[in-house]
């Protein structure tokens with residue numbers, strides 16, 4: 001409930017005065033509709049369509065004299081004309097109000113989407129280490145839509161309530177006793193029906209859980225389709241999917257049944273009530289016939305509002321878990337916020353490094369309560385414009401060390417210094433702006449090569465792009481593609497081999513003209529010839545750019561100025577390539593020996 005109020009408040013802040021105009025419009029329309037119906041029956045009685053004494057009916061009795069002044073022949077036409085004008089006016093207002101409705105409703109969805117996406121972009125990297133990516137997709141698609149629709153529904157509910165209150169007012173005026181009786185019955189039905197609200201909420205919990213499993217499972221399956229195909233595990237996946245779809249179907253049917261059960265209760269109650277009404281009015285309270293007609297007209301309009309209120313409330317209750325998911329994600333993003341302004345991220349000035357980066361006594365563990373450190377007591381220095389190679393077995397902590405060096409994660413103990421100074425938050429962003437990082441898992445957008453390159457350097461010229469492609473030994477194959485730089489990569493475009501992807505990503509990294517270039521297994525998929533070309537290109541950068549290379553293939557780091565050997569999160573050896581390789585008993589010497597044996 002707290003979350004629902006939070007989003008109603010958001011809607012209020014988003015839509016401003018338009019929301020109030022809309023709410024007033026909605027109430028006015030209901031009111032006009034009510035008046036139209038309220039007037040019709042007695043007015044028809046007045047002109048003699050059927051016999052009815054109108055003197056006791058509020059409003060209508062005041063119209064009697066002016067209407068009587070109209071010649072009898074034209075009275076019906078005038079009356080019906082007035083009715084048409086009233087309802088047309090109401091329809092016109094309704095049209096305007098529907099348009100405003102659409103504007104606010106879809107604007108609110110857009111507002112929530114942008115707000116959440118901004119929050120996700122503002123969150124720091126540790127937040128992404130903790131959470132499953134498909135959960136973000138789930139909240140940004142299913143849950144966000146459920147929330148925006150239900151927030152709006154909740155607001156409509158208030159106008160329905162308002163309108164219902166006005167109608168109850170009319171009814172009380174006509175017959176307090178009968179209205180009180182209907183209200184008591186209405187409250188009794190609502191109390192009885194509260195079990196449907198509770199049931200809707202628990203169905204909603206299951207809807208959220210199932211939708212999360214659906215999106216998570218689909219993401220995993222499509223990402224792992226090659227594994228599924230090559231290992232022939234289609235049947236297992238199909239049976240998982242079948243079971244999940246069965247549960248999803250059951251969940252939706254259950255909710256539908258809950259709604260129809262509560263509507264059934266309201267329908268039966270309505271017919272019982274109306275019959276009771278007529279009976280008591282005529283037999284016990286001796287209500288005049290015209291008042292009885294009016295009360296029946298009013299309540300035949302009022303009762304559907306009661307059941308609509310119930311249906312709306314069930315819909316909202318079913319969406320309450322979505323409110324919680326969205327609010328929780330927003331809160332977590334806020335707690336993990338590292339970037340104050342996403343749009344100004346580009347404005348951070350790249351850092352000019354004069355001496356280099358240093359780590360002192362770094363300790364880092366992924367799970368704060370966990371036992372093992374990913375990095376333990378790591379101290380090292382990376383001089384500016386030098387080439388440093390980080391080697392070690394899988395899981396030694398190499399990628400973790402890079403994440404710490406560029407400020408993606410913070411050590412629990414120890415510090416990272418740039419030019420001898422501990423970096424503040426803003427300097428950290430400047431450092432990242434001066435870094436180009438090519439990860440183990442090269443990522444290209446589903447767009448043209450040109451667009452993929454320009455993401456990193458929006459102002460780069462065509463010549464600069466070709467220069468970067470040449471650096472990464474990819475100019476030849478890009479020239480051979482059907483549309484060259486404008487060839488679209490991805491599903492509907494050209495598919496690239498692992499090595500080709502790595503080379504395009506490398507070109508993108510170089511195009512940024514970074515002060516520090518970090519290559520994390522960035523050439524692992526290349527053949528020896530292309531790798532040699534990149535080695536030469538890196539050699540040309542030496543002395544101008546700080547280069548950090550992580551490589552399992554030790555031949556690629558032969559020209560490094562310093563080699564750091566990591567094992568189980570600790571630096572166990574450091575020195576020049578020649579110096580370390582000369583020590584056959586050292587850790588690096590053993591790695592070299594092992595690789596030489598493996599290649600023989």
Ligand SMILES: Nc1ncnc2c1ncn2[C@@H]1O[C@H](COP(=O)(O)OP(=O)(O)OP(=O)(O)O)[C@@H](O)[C@H]1O
Pocket residue numbers: 129366367374392393394395396397398399400401440
């Ligand atoms: N997101 C994570 N959550 C928890 N533990 C992690 C996470 N990422 C890495 N680790 C753990 O931290 C340790 C160091 O991992 P890291 O990825 O830095 O090793 P690496 O040397 O780069 O390995 P590789 O050569 O296989 O890429 C490993 O024990 C790993 O299991």
